[in-house]
Amino acid sequence: MGAQLRVVRRRIASTKSMAKITRAQELIASSRIVKAQQRVRESGPYARQITRAISALVSHNVGVGHPLLTERPESNRAAVLLITSDRGFAGGYNANVLREAEGLMTMLREQGKEPIAYIVGRKGVGWYRFREREYADAWTGFSDNPRFEHAETIGRALVGEFSKPVEEGGVGEIHIVYTEFVSMLTQTAQVRRLLPLEIEEADELPEEQSQGALPAYDFEPSASAVLDALLPNYIESRIWHMLLQAAASEHAQRRRAMKSATDNANDVIESLTRVANQARQAEITQEISEIVGGANALAETSAGSE
Amino acid sequence: MAKLHVELVSPEREIWAGEADMVVAKTIEGEMGILPGHAPVLGVMVDGSVVRVHPADGGEVVAAMVSGGFFSVASNEVSVLAEYAELGGEVDVHAAREEYERVSAQDGDEAAAAQRRARARLRAAGQEV
Numbered sequence: 001m002g003a004q005l006r007v008v009r010r011r012i013a014s015t016k017s018m019a020k021i022t023r024a025q026e027l028i029a030s031s032r033i034v035k036a037q038q039r040v041r042e043s044g045p046y047a048r049q050i051t052r053a054i055s056a057l058v059s060h061n062v063g064v065g066h067p068l069l070t071e072r073p074e075s076n077r078a079a080v081l082l083i084t085s086d087r088g089f090a091g092g093y094n095a096n097v098l099r100e101a102e103g104l105m106t107m108l109r110e111q112g113k114e115p116i117a118y119i120v121g122r123k124g125v126g127w128y129r130f131r132e133r134e135y136a137d138a139w140t141g142f143s144d145n146p147r148f149e150h151a152e153t154i155g156r157a158l159v160g161e162f163s164k165p166v167e168e169g170g171v172g173e174i175h176i177v178y179t180e181f182v183s184m185l186t187q188t189a190q191v192r193r194l195l196p197l198e199i200e201e202a203d204e205l206p207e208e209q210s211q212g213a214l215p216a217y218d219f220e221p222s223a224s225a226v227l228d229a230l231l232p233n234y235i236e237s238r239i240w241h242m243l244l245q246a247a248a249s250e251h252a253q254r255r256r257a258m259k260s261a262t263d264n265a266n267d268v269i270e271s272l273t274r275v276a277n278q279a280r281q282a283e284i285t286q287e288i289s290e291i292v293g294g295a296n297a298l299a300e301t302s303a304g305s306e
Numbered sequence: 307m308a309k310l311h312v313e314l315v316s317p318e319r320e321i322w323a324g325e326a327d328m329v330v331a332k333t334i335e336g337e338m339g340i341l342p343g344h345a346p347v348l349g350v351m352v353d354g355s356v357v358r359v360h361p362a363d364g365g366e367v368v369a370a371m372v373s374g375g376f377f378s379v380a381s382n383e384v385s386v387l388a389e390y391a392e393l394g395g396e397v398d399v400h401a402a403r404e405e406y407e408r409v410s411a412q413d414g415d416e417a418a419a420a421q422r423r424a425r426a427r428l429r430a431a432g433q434e435v
Contacts, residue, residue, distance in 0.1 A: 042319040049315065049385040053348055053378050148317045152389075215380045220333045220349030229350040230376060233389060240317050 005279040012272045019265035025089060026258035029251045032144070033184070036248035040181065040241075047241055050234050056217050057227050066224075067163060068231045069197050075172030078113045079136070079161055080104060081154070081194070081239075083178040083246040084124030086143040090250055091257035093179065093187075094123040100189040101177040108175075116171060120154065120243070136161075144247055151240035158239075159232055162195050178242040179249035185256075187249035194238060197231070308342040309362045312384045314370060316391045321370060325362035329384050331377050332356070346380040354422030356394075356430045357386055369394040371430040373423050394430035402427045406435065 058069075082101050084094045105115040117135040119125050121143040128135050137157060142150050164170030174195040179187050219226045312329055314322040329340045332355035340347075351357070351372055359368040372388035406424035409417050425435045 039318070043317055045313060045315045045320050045385075046317045046387055049313070049378065049387050053376065053387075056348065056378075148390075151317070215346040217378070217380070218345055218347040220338065220347055221335045225334075226348050226350055226376065229374075233375065233387075236389075237317055 002279060002283050005276060005283060008272055008276040008279060012269055012276060015265050015268050015272065019262050019269065022258045022261040022265060026255055026262055029255035029258060033248060033251040033255060036244065036251050037181070040244045040248055043237075043241060043244055047237050050230065050237050054230060054234050056215075057219075057223065057230065060217070060223060066227060066231070068159070068195060068235075071196050072162075072166070072170075072172040075166045075170055076113045077116055077169065077171045078108050079116050079118055079158060079171040079174045080108075081118045081158065081174065081176045082120065082124045083176065083242060084119065084121035084127075084143065085246075085250045086122040086140055087254075088123060089257060090254040093250055093253040094121070094127070096189040097177055097179060098124065098127055100191060104175060104177060104191050113172070118154075118158070120246075143243075144250055146240075146243040146247055148236075148240055151236050151243055155232065155236035155239050158194065159235060176239070176242055178246045179253075181245045181248040181252065184252055187252055192238075192242070194235065197235070308382055310340065310342050310382050310384050312359055312386070314357065314359065314368075314386045314388070314391060316375075316388050321388075321391050321393060322359065322368055326359045326384070327362050328360040329377075329386070330358040331386065340379055340384055342382050344379050344382075346378075348376060348378045350376045351386075351388070352422075353419060354424075354426045356426050357388075357391075369430040369432070371397070371423070371426040373426075392427060392430065394432060397427050397431035399428070399431050399433060402431065403433070 080101060082097055084097050088094070101117075105117075108115045117128065117133070119128065119135050119138040120140070122140045125135070125138045125140060139150065139154060158174050161169075161171050162174060166172075173193060176192050176194050178190060178192070180190045181187055309325040309327065310329060312322070312324060312326045313320065327342070331338055331340070331349065332352045333349040334352060338349060351374070353374045355372060357370050357372050357377075359370075361368060370386075370388075371392045371394070372386070373390045375386070375388035375391075377384060377386040402424060406421065406428055409420040409424055412420075428435045
């Protein structure tokens with residue numbers, strides 16, 4: 001077998017095994033998106049109820065002056081939580097989050113604030129390490145399958161930073177950059193301000209708005225105690241929601257990236273097969289002409305000797 | 307008679323939902339029974355307590371261990387939002403008993419909270435503690 005043919009065949013074989021791997025990754029991601037979407041749905045009732053309860057409290061004017069609801073202009077530090085993935089192979093997923101975060105940080109700096117990074121996911125940590133930038137804290141190992149404890153840990157840490165006095169390095173605001181799962185085809189990096197809180201109605205539930213005025217609640221034991229207990233839960237629920245959205249987006253983007261990788265590999269295999277066939281044919285043609293040429297030469301010499 | 311529409315949810319999933327005659331939950335100030343027609347109320351639940359729901363179809367009482375969270379009642383809708391919740395029927399009694407005995411031997415605030423949760427888990431499962 002000729003050298004060219006051997007090389008091409010080897011490349012076909014390696015491309016084929018690569019296609020197998022990316023295809024498997026694609027299938028895994030597809031099956032996980034369904035699971036991740038289901039978890040987003042399952043977190044819906046809790047998020048809806050807690051938002052309603054908080055809105056009820058705020059409509060009673062209980063929240064006025066609550067530390068988690070008031071602006072802190074005296075602090076010029078702003079925490080930025082980046083939700084990235086632990087693994088790569090997800091197309092532009094992490095790049096988009098990091099770019100969005102860079103934009104936010106530039107904006108904060110222009111406002112005279114000092115951004116402090118908090119990171120979820122190994123890829124974000126790697127990006128910061130590589131550039132030798134500082135970050136305050138990082139949580140890794142759960143980006144594709146978060147559990148509520150993770151949201152709880154992150155929420156507590158961030159609220160802790162926010163509640164600290166300014167002299168001890170307390171932050172004045174907290175922003176989160178994450179990827180919103182719009183649909184299977186669209187996922188967009190988003191920036192949200194977590195603290196001071198702006199109570200937002202869950203966007204996915206338009207029927208909530210039509211329910212009109214909230215009833216006059218009694219509070220047990222007291223309105224401010226309920227608010228104190230509820231606000232951290234609400235923050236955790238917001239973070240939880242974002243972690244789930246980010247996980248679903250990660251799977252969706254990985255699936256797409258792996259699908260185009262598989263398609264590309266198949267294209268490469270096709271064109272390489274053509275090259276291989278041509279090389280094989282050229283070899284055969286050459287062999288035939290050598291044999292014919294050899295036979296002719298033999299016939300001529302034997303004809304000359306007679 | 308009017309029924310209560312009850313939703314028992316944790317952040318990760320909905321634990322139980324359906325019609326009920328009565329819901330009993332424990333707030334910081336004591337146990338509170340909620341019947342249909344109850345005035346709107348928002349209450350903070352004790353970390354490590356048991357919520358009991360008496361289903362409207364006369365079925366067995368649904369008991370769940372909850373840790374932290376709150377409940378809200380408004381126009382016969384009861385939502386119990388627990389940071390963590392486990393139905394009595396899902397409790398691994400043996401493991402819960404061991405856990406209870408382990409944390410009972412320890413001192414400190416953390417252990418006291420863990421003991422309360424473990425006890426609630428056992429009581430939700432219908433065990434005597």
